[in-house]
Amino acid sequence: MTDEPLEAPGDSFWDLAEPRHGAIALRQWYGDDAAAAAQSCADAAKIDKRDDDYRFWIAVLARLKSWDRPDPPQEEIPPCRPAATRQRSP
Numbered sequence: 248m249t250d251e252p253l254e255a256p257g258d259s260f261w262d263l264a265e266p267r268h269g270a271i272a273l274r275q276w277y278g279d280d281a282a283a284a285a286q287s288c289a290d291a292a293k294i295d296k297r298d299d300d301y302r303f304w305i306a307v308l309a310r311l312k313s314w315d316r317p318d319p320p321q322e323e324i325p326p327c328r329p330a331a332t333r334q335r336s337p
Contacts, residue, residue, distance in 0.1 A: 259299035266306035270314070273307065282311045 260269065273281040289304035 260303040261299050266310050269307040270310035
């Protein structure tokens with residue numbers, strides 16, 4: 248085993264998604280427990296020293312918390328596309 252981070256350059260969640268989309272997906276999958284799921288992902292990334300992923304999950308958590316405020320900003324929330332339909336750039 249090594250203490251080196253698991254991620255390779257260009258292999259973080261920032262390269263694959265936006266925090267807004269991560270928040271939407273977690274809300275769809277976990278409902279009221281979405282913020283706890285985001286915190287768990289952030290904790291795991293921090294333990295694994297995946298700094299970019301940690302920042303991504305903290306941004307997702309902040310987005311989820313902003314939606315839980317009594318008067319959240321009015322924002323259109325686009326539906327998530329399944330990963331299989333997403334097009335990757337070469």
